[in-house]
Amino acid sequence: MRSILFLLLSLLQSAVFLPSMAVGTPPAKSDEPIEIGAIFAESGIAAAHNQPLIEMTRLAVKKINDRGGLLGRPVHLTLFDNLSTPIGSAVAAKKSALHNVVAVIGAHWSSHSLAMAPILQKAGIPMISPGSTNPEVTKGKKYIFRACFIDSFQGLAMAKFAHDDLRARTAVVATNIDEDYSTVLGQFFCRAFEKSGGRILEEIGYRGSANDFSAIIGVIEKHRPDVVYLPGYTRDSGLFIKQARKMGITATFLGGDAWDEIETYAGESVEGSFQSAAWHPEVPFPASRELKKFFTAAYGKEIANNSSPLAYDAAMILADAILRAGTTDRIAIRDALAATKDFQGATGSITFDENGDPLDKAIIIIEFKDGNRVFKQTIQP
Template structure:
């Protein structure tokens, strides 16, 4: 799929009725990484949201205008992007960010301004902790780490696990901890724990520690680039242990970077079309595939889910006032989303199904769904 990028702030085109001016539109901010280390997530979410906007372009009788501020995959830039959306663009609500650390960087600004934020995929529990205006449409990492540990121990029959953890990302550090706690509680042993940062290209040092342990599974709860490069180098060195990851691995770039060496990499995830059962999912998938002639991934779907959930809250609130939309978001109950039926409470967290996917024949394939 081609991605079209512009300068620091990108305004997505929307259909506006002839004669309609900006005052007649409802502005929603896109707080997304369009450039930088995790740009693929933001670009994919943008595409998913645009498909959703084609299906539901209005709310409260007004056109939705989607205004994107590029976080550049950076915490400082994320804070700046949130400020621009609120102070300059005057958005009523925000969708983003895609990763936990950047979401937390912008959250205090939104809280102070009482602007509701819905993250598609920020899974660290700290994202919503102590916050009134921060929400998410994804599961949280304690659940993800627990399911991953059970899959490793029960399905893969792993008794010894080695870890490679991106220490520069809150998401990765947190997910590793939840996996370790659950795996050892089941009776498993952590035989090695190594660290990297998102920009690393050479994993020889980590592999020199992991290879002699003969681990039964390698848990790599990192974003797509380090997972792909690490797995590729591991296979080249003859390390055959299965690699298990988290939802951050499900980007097309994992396969583009890793090639045939990432065959068999499994991960806990948010979405696969084989596990999508709601009417909204079927309609959105049909629209997506008609437009792009390819399968949608989790970041496409979760971006769209954030949009649909936000518009549902605005509709129920009958208002774009921050406090009213916040109250509606916190009372979301059994919403039939693309990624499954979800509910959101006062804590801002979504209760929803999880899927386990695997790279098979150069594509993401579906293994199973785990319900809450």
């Protein structure tokens, strides 16, 4: 197994230096489609979580083409399945480069983007992630951008909410040790909660593929904390909460922006919990109202995923950058992305800082109440 893994990684490293992956973009005929890549999970454990973002990315491209395309040319989106793994994400990044895309939208999970970003950075291909919140995704990589807030602020915001609004003074933190997103976000919450005067009674790790959380829940039962911070993904967090409630845990559960559609696994057990998010149907942004109408007209349903509008914003930010660049040259697109200022998206106004991260991106706190996701408050940086 190790030899196969080594071979895959070696192939990936060597592929980065293929001539077709050189910085800049080969000239195209004026009537040829503009090729944009999208890297998400169509298969594997992340597929259900990624599907709404794929929908939104396709919807954005439809919107762009309905308006006449970009620079007088239609936009063609090619989706590359990352198989829900970091290695699959790296392979998808290599494939997108060989496909001569002008830019890449994705990935969503931080562990996937962390694997992709160095390859696309070295190839000189702009990448914009909708929801990878790990700070390391963009750090030191001038071709890599994101549409979301970062975990240092997300952890701080939820710690502040727990301490100031919920009056929590003790917490247990349980993280998915298989995912960088979960472990890093958990660390940021711990630091911020302790700095505010709260006490972290215990930090516990679990495997993302776990189905039985009774041992960890037993530790929580022993500590009787005010809150349990659970920065996992939909499946593991949902199962965890459901089992905890059955075992009599009464602490308030708190989660991050990856709790999309957690009700699928937690059911009514998620009642009374809170999560941080990038979007809610009640946000007051004009672009959000427009997106809700367009989405319902296209799919015949309402937006049920709080992260998916980030994919729409990522695609529209990229389109805006291509228009401002006036060319499909990758270097020019990167420069235009870096110069993005006051872009009015569905998730708010976006201006990139020197790291390719949005400045002043607010966090929304959502409460699970009476079977609904209720807008609780907005926390500004």
